[in-house]
Amino acid sequence: MEVRLKEVRGAFLQLFTAKQVNGEGEPAFSASLIMPKTSPNVKLVNSAIEAVAKEKWGEKAAGILKTLRASDRTCLHDGDTKQDYEGFPDNFFVTARSKGRPLVLNRDKTPLTEEDGKPYSGCYINAVIDVWAQDNKYGKRVNASLKGVQFVKDGDAFSASAPARLDDFEDLGEGADAGELA
Numbered sequence: 001m002e003v004r005l006k007e008v009r010g011a012f013l014q015l016f017t018a019k020q021v022n023g024e025g026e027p028a029f030s031a032s033l034i035m036p037k038t039s040p041n042v043k044l045v046n047s048a049i050e051a052v053a054k055e056k057w058g059e060k061a062a063g064i065l066k067t068l069r070a071s072d073r074t075c076l077h078d079g080d081t082k083q084d085y086e087g088f089p090d091n092f093f094v095t096a097r098s099k100g101r102p103l104v105l106n107r108d109k110t111p112l113t114e115e116d117g118k119p120y121s122g123c124y125i126n127a128v129i130d131v132w133a134q135d136n137k138y139g140k141r142v143n144a145s146l147k148g149v150q151f152v153k154d155g156d157a158f159s160a161s162a163p164a165r166l167d168d169f170e171d172l173g174e175g176a177d178a179g180e181l182a
Contacts, residue, residue: 016114048131056133075144096146103148122157
């Protein structure tokens with residue numbers, strides 16, 4: 001079930017190069033999408049989780065979901081479990097992954113590349129995810145696939161992850177002391 005999240009903070013963004021998580025599994029593109037606990041986005045994600053669970057498990061969905069939530073096996077997580085990470089406490093976050101590269105856009109819907117320096121961890125983005133229920137040899141879960149993100153606005157970068165901006169430097173031009181070291 002497709003869900004559109006508005007103005008969430010991106011963290012642990014792997015949007016341009018697929019990477020393994022903790023050196024395990026297949027490389028994937030991924031993101032953690034942080035939102036305040038009172039955000040309407042939380043209700044959207046919870047509604048999608050419940051809908052896909054009901055579709056997958058029918059009358060057993062409520063009981064299965066209770067177990068999955070208690071064991072943190074859904075794509076929506078309590079940020080208070082990540083106290084050591086900036087931006088997570090007092091918020092919820094969605095983890096989303098994809099084997100295929102997600103669409104990455106700027107505010108004006110033009111494609112972004114890694115060289116553009118955005119989106120970066122700590123900025124605000126819109127995200128499109130696909131919530132789905134898993135029931136296979138690896139167990140039961142409710143996951144989210146990352147379909148695309150759109151840069152919305154700057155935010156305080158996590159772990160100095162934003163590159164320097166042009167206005168962070170002085171114009172040294174061609175002066176009398178050009179080429180001399182201070």
